[in-house]
Amino acid sequence: MAEVDDTDRLLLDLLRVDARRTYSDMAGEVGLSVAAVKRRVDRLREIGVITGFTVQVDHARLGAGVEAFIELRFLGNTRVSAIVRSVGSIPEVQAVFTLAGDPDALVQVRVRDLAHLQLVIDTLRRSGSVTGTRTLMVLGSWERRD
Amino acid sequence: MAEVDDTDRLLLDLLRVDARRTYSDMAGEVGLSVAAVKRRVDRLREIGVITGFTVQVDHARLGAGVEAFIELRFLGNTRVSAIVRSVGSIPEVQAVFTLAGDPDALVQVRVRDLAHLQLVIDTLRRSGSVTGTRTLMVLGSWERRD
DNA sequence: CTTGAAATCTCCTAGCT
DNA sequence: AGCTAGGAGATTTCAAG
Numbered sequence: 001m002a003e004v005d006d007t008d009r010l011l012l013d014l015l016r017v018d019a020r021r022t023y024s025d026m027a028g029e030v031g032l033s034v035a036a037v038k039r040r041v042d043r044l045r046e047i048g049v050i051t052g053f054t055v056q057v058d059h060a061r062l063g064a065g066v067e068a069f070i071e072l073r074f075l076g077n078t079r080v081s082a083i084v085r086s087v088g089s090i091p092e093v094q095a096v097f098t099l100a101g102d103p104d105a106l107v108q109v110r111v112r113d114l115a116h117l118q119l120v121i122d123t124l125r126r127s128g129s130v131t132g133t134r135t136l137m138v139l140g141s142w143e144r145r146d
Numbered sequence: 147m148a149e150v151d152d153t154d155r156l157l158l159d160l161l162r163v164d165a166r167r168t169y170s171d172m173a174g175e176v177g178l179s180v181a182a183v184k185r186r187v188d189r190l191r192e193i194g195v196i197t198g199f200t201v202q203v204d205h206a207r208l209g210a211g212v213e214a215f216i217e218l219r220f221l222g223n224t225r226v227s228a229i230v231r232s233v234g235s236i237p238e239v240q241a242v243f244t245l246a247g248d249p250d251a252l253v254q255v256r257v258r259d260l261a262h263l264q265l266v267i268d269t270l271r272r273s274g275s276v277t278g279t280r281t282l283m284v285l286g287s288w289e290r291r292d
Numbered sequence: 293c294t295t296g297a298a299a300t301c302t303c304c305t306a307g308c309t
Numbered sequence: 310a311g312c313t314a315g316g317a318g319a320t321t322t323c324a325a326g
Contacts, residue, residue: 016200020166049207052164052291053200056198057158069252094290096287100285136246140226
């Protein structure tokens with residue numbers, strides 16, 4: 001099991017708000033030396049708690065203004081790994097969530113416009129053993145930014 | 147409109163993979179000087195294309211192993227801003243997507259266990275003018291990590 | 293308007309206590 | 310975990326295309 005103490009959690013909170021924060025900044029916040037902070041962050045990466053650092057982008061300003069969730073239903077004998085593999089290979093797909101019950105999966109996509117969305121939905125329906133889709137168009141979104 | 151050229155997009159790709167990459171690294175990748183890269187990244191932040199930098203965490207290793215999407219339905223007269231505000235104030239809520247049609251919103255939550263999930267669902271049903279919920283339990287997930 | 297080079301300052305990292 | 314030293318990176322300034 002991963003041993004993560006309160007200081008580690010505080011560091012994770014700080015990095016969640018700004019992943020490019022310097023170790024010096026964080027050291028000041030948590031009351032440790034710079035070296036100690038670096039050792040903790042390195043350790044969090046090594047034990048797999050931190051899986052990476054990424055940039056948050058306003059996709060609406062990059063010509064991919066339409067976002068949607070697509071519920072998928074599959075044939076009963078479809079393997080989960082096959083679902084993720086085939087759906088994940090579609091470039092417009094941002095994330096795939098396999099689910100318990102009905103539907104079988106939830107796919108988050110980002111596209112330029114509605115015609116583009118139609119294309120992606122068609123691709124999904126053709127890829128593998130999809131028996132049905134239901135599309136939820138996103139009008140607005142809010143994400144935790146503590 | 148935001149003017150983003152191919153070099154900017156390349157920088158965004160590089161930062162998406164590793165947001166703590168140094169300017170020197172990026173300068174080598176895109177064939178510009180360190181100063182030019184910094185200016186471009188600064189500009190992308192200023193014009194709102196880059197909204198932030200964050201850490202990616204394996205929540206399963208932090209005692210929040212259960213993830214779910216909750217579809218919400220509201221009374222017809224409910225304002226979208228009110229939905230987001232009330233739902234977003236629940237700490238377990240990671241994201242809120244307001245939707246066109248039915249359901250009215252999709253809420254992504256992360257909780258310790260099923261008892262905790264039940265608590266959050268109860269809270270959602272009590273907060274504001276929720277008329278119905280439907281919970282999709284996440285078994286597994288995949289996110290684009292280009 | 294954007295770039296590159298140089299100077300300065302801060303920060304990172306490793307070794308050691 | 311802290312301290313320290315040497316190297317690497319960040320940031321500003323200035324000159325040029």
